[in-house]
Amino acid sequence: MTPQPQSPMRKRATILDVASAAGVSRQTVTRAMNDMAGISQETKERVQKLAAELGYVPSRFAKGLVQGARTSVGLAIPDLTNPYFPSFASSVVEAATQRGWNVVMDDYGHGTASAADAAARLSPQVDALIGYLAPHADEVQTLMGRRPVVSLDSPATEGTAGGISFDYSHAARLGLDHLSTSGCRNIVFLDSNRGGPSGGRSAAAAAVAAETGIQLTRIQADPSAAAAREAVTLLAAGGIRPDGMLVFNDLMAAGALKALQEAGLAVPGDCPVIGMDGIPLGELLTPELTTLSLDLRAVGRAAVGLLDGLLSGAIKDRSPEAFLTLRHQLVLRQSA
Amino acid sequence: MTPQPQSPMRKRATILDVASAAGVSRQTVTRAMNDMAGISQETKERVQKLAAELGYVPSRFAKGLVQGARTSVGLAIPDLTNPYFPSFASSVVEAATQRGWNVVMDDYGHGTASAADAAARLSPQVDALIGYLAPHADEVQTLMGRRPVVSLDSPATEGTAGGISFDYSHAARLGLDHLSTSGCRNIVFLDSNRGGPSGGRSAAAAAVAAETGIQLTRIQADPSAAAAREAVTLLAAGGIRPDGMLVFNDLMAAGALKALQEAGLAVPGDCPVIGMDGIPLGELLTPELTTLSLDLRAVGRAAVGLLDGLLSGAIKDRSPEAFLTLRHQLVLRQSA
DNA sequence: GAAGTTGACGTGAACGTTCACGTGCAGAGC
DNA sequence: GCTCTGCACGTGAACGTTCACGTCAACTTC
CATH class of the missing domain: 3.40.50.2300 (Response regulator)
Structure with missing residues (x-):
């Protein structure tokens, strides 16, 4: 509370500073700071007040060292x-x-x-x-x-x-089944171009497509809405008109939605779109995004x-x- | 590399375990682990290998204690x-x-x-x-x-x-000016109902409105898209037809957009909407969200x-x- | 009034590192 | 042969806590 500048003092106060200021021992300060038993109310308050004034903060390192890591x-x-x-x-x-x-x-x-x-x-x-x-x-x-x-x-x-x-096979099956049941015959899988986790989704989609005889074209883009939008715009400009789309994730799906609409394709009328992940954003888009959702x-x-x-x-x-x-x-x- | 189970041993290996395993002193282990000078290449590698085998991880507490906090x-x-x-x-x-x-x-x-x-x-x-x-x-x-x-x-x-x-006054001025210039006469400020930081935005909007003679109605909702949507739906159901809307944040604006469209109000035709914050989501909405953006x-x-x-x-x-x-x-x- | 109990406090040791030295040994230099 | 230098390594101390005991007085208890 007292605004005591004490600025020149750059070093942190230790438990010993508090102890000597209060005229008690380390252990008593510990007891005061951690609300332990074996200390009078009076002393406890005096020590706590003094500690606050000195800006004493127990070292997390010393504490961790002796108490054995909090994880x-x-x-x-x-x-x-x-x-x-x-x-x-x-x-x-x-x-x-x-x-x-x-x-x-x-x-x-x-x-x-x-x-x-x-x-x-x-x-x-x-x-x-x-x-x-x-x-x-x-x-x-x-x-x-x-x-x-x-x-x-x-x-x-x-x-x-x-x-x-x-389980991307399961997801791909759900998604592609739904699309093909809706009459899609020329489906595009919009994939991420990042090496990492992407492999699974695209491979699973390809496998399911092959197995069920669905025609699936794969295109790639950076896993961002902007890049996806651009990729789909490019696709449409190339005269390719997919009649269904499964997308790597919801964010990319959002971009795809935009691009399809700009290209004059109605969603879901001309080209249903399914995203993946189930992020809350999906509900805010127009049209609201159908998605393979994860909890x-x-x-x-x-x-x-x-x-x-x-x-x-x-x-x-x-x-x-x-x-x-x-x-x-x-x-x-x-x-x- | 060696899968050595060593499971029963629950306690972490310390620097001394490594030292005695390697037949050297603490300090030499320190030198090996921290790539310091004063150690032969040969010994360094031997110690490092041994450390890995024992699963030795330097205690961040001991290190922090002696080295004085990394912040x-x-x-x-x-x-x-x-x-x-x-x-x-x-x-x-x-x-x-x-x-x-x-x-x-x-x-x-x-x-x-x-x-x-x-x-x-x-x-x-x-x-x-x-x-x-x-x-x-x-x-x-x-x-x-x-x-x-x-x-x-x-x-x-x-x-x-x-x-x-x-500077919410500045923001409110920009937003309300734009709306009133666009011909809005009956503007709603959709506010968050959280006690916290909200006061500033709503107060600033009210002040600017009063100052410029703009008619501003304030409604409140939880700061989420769903709650905002509900609130605006309710508003519209009540027969109130705002012709312009300034919203506490972009997320709520997204909900408002949905609700307005569902209520049959065109955006921006019947009721322009301006959000606040400038989150990337705004660009993905339909219509894309005009917003008071922060970098x-x-x-x-x-x-x-x-x-x-x-x-x-x-x-x-x-x-x-x-x-x-x-x-x-x-x-x-x-x-x- | 002796023995036990309780409350309020203090002290040595330990936690696992790094820092600042100290030591011993091999070779260079004259 | 002697000092000097450099290299590879070792040792005491310190960092700031908490833990597990001690201590010491005041108060009960019978």
């Missing part, structure tokens, strides 16, 4: 700008908070950084790591040593302690749950239980 | 689900990463938590705090003691070390910049330089 988990995410990731991050933060963990975040989207860079920064600070790491999941686990890494959407062949993957909060919860098991030893590293597969669900709205 | 900053955000906040968070993470800081995140949106709860969790872990804290900014600064807190969008009367606020990356950069000044002492706590005011810019798209 903090790293969260590595490619791009907070894609609405999918904040939804995911938010559920991770919630689940972690419930367990009393804290979350150190790194967003490696800007610049040319990769998940490995993020992990290198995070590694010295955390006891475990969750993230979208493909195709560097291996490298990240190496960086983390024995500390568990849960990787999302990377092939289980990558050697992380645990992982969550998605986003469940994804975060599952990731944290796995980590909990791995940390506690209830789940063994790389054991079958350490890998989960989640399924998409077709949410019908207006666009298909 | 980590807390980031408290109400709701990652509103696309505004991830954009902001992303720029904070980027700016912090550039300085070699790390970011501990807390999202206090879920449940009934407030910024103060988030700060309580964060406080023992961080050296400084950035966040949307209103109306609990005071309380948060108290929790943080002398450590600097930069609060966004809270009145400068709240006693944080620094802050960033927005979101600049906001994060500014916040981290302030914190940097405050931490280094270049800027004094609560001095005039510790408070910045940013301005919105009118970005004309289709909705107005």
Whole structure:
């Protein structure tokens, strides 16, 4: 409360400064700060007040050293700008908070950084790591040593302690079935051009198409709305008129929607569109986006749950239980 | 590499375990792990390999204790689900990463938590705090003691070390001018019903309206797209037909857009709509959203910049330089 | 009035690093 | 042969807490 400048004093006050100012011992200060028993109300208040005046903040390092780590988990995410990731991050933060963990975040989207860079920064600070790491999941686990890494959407062949993957065959089947039932015969799969997690979706779509005899053309773009929009505009300008579209993710689908409308194709009339992921944004588009939806909060919860098991030893590293597969669900709205 | 189970061993390996395994001293292990001089290549590699095998991870607590904190900053955000906040968070993470800081995140949106709860969790872990804290900014600064807190969008009367606020009068003037110039005479301001930062926007809009003789009706809803949609639907059902709309933020504007269209009002034909914040989502809507845009990356950069000044002492706590005011810019798209 | 109990406080040790030296040894230089 | 230099490595101390005990007086208890 007293605005006491004390500016020249650059060094942090320690517990001993408080103790000597109050004329008591370290331990008594500890008792006062942590509301422990064995101290009179009077002394406790005096010490607390003095501590505040001196700007005393217990060193988290000293505390952690002696008490044995409160766990903090790293969260590595490619791009907070894609609405999918904040939804995911938010559920991770919630689940972690419930367990009393804290979350150190790194967003490696800007610049040319990769998940490995993020992990290198995070590694010295955390006891475990969750993230979208493909195709560097291996490298990240190496960086983390024995500390568990849960990787999302990377092939289980990558050697992380645990992982969550998605059943893209199932998703592709749901999506393509719906489109072909709606009469589409000339479907385009708009894929992301990023090496990483994309492979799964496009491969699954191709496989399902081949199996069911659906004609499927694959085009690619950066996984952003703007790039998707441009790609579809280009496609339409080339005279190609798909009569159905399955898109890598909802954000790209939003861009595709725009481009199709601009090209004079009605959605869903001329060309139904199905997105993937189920981000809240979908409901705000016109037409509202039909999508293969993931329960986003469940994804975060599952990731944290796995980590909990791995940390506690209830789940063994790389054991079958350490890998989960989640399924998409077709949410019908207006666009298909 | 060797999958050596070693599971029963629950305790972490320390530097001494590595040292004795390698037959060298602590200091030599330190030299090997940190690529320091004064060690032979041969020994370095041997130690590193051994360390990896033992799963040795240097304790961040011990390291921090002796080296004096690498700074980590807390980031408290109400709701990652509103696309505004991830954009902001992303720029904070980027700016912090550039300085070699790390970011501990807390999202206090879920449940009934407030910024103060988030700060309580964060406080023992961080050296400084950035966040949307209103109306609990005071309380948060108290929790943080002398450590600097930069609060966004809270009145400068709240006693944080620094802050960033927005010139809502300017924004309201830009928005209302544009609407009234377009011929709107019966404008609705769709406000958030959250106590916090909302006051500023609505008060500024009211003031500008009064000053310029514009007829402005204020309605309120939860700051989400769904709630805004519902509120506007209700409004329209009540027979009230606004001929122009200024909205608390872009997310709510997206909901309003939907509702207006459903109610048979053309946008911008019958009722132009202007949002606030300038989130990327705006471009994906139909019609594309005209908005009072903030340079979101600049906001994060500014916040981290302030914190940097405050931490280094270049800027004094609560001095005039510790408070910045940013301005919105009118970005004309289709909705107005 | 001796023994036990309680409350309020203090002290040594330990947590796992790094820093600032110190040591020993091989070879260079004269 | 002696010092000097450089290299590879080791050792005491310190960082700021908390834990597990101690201590000491005042008060009960019978």
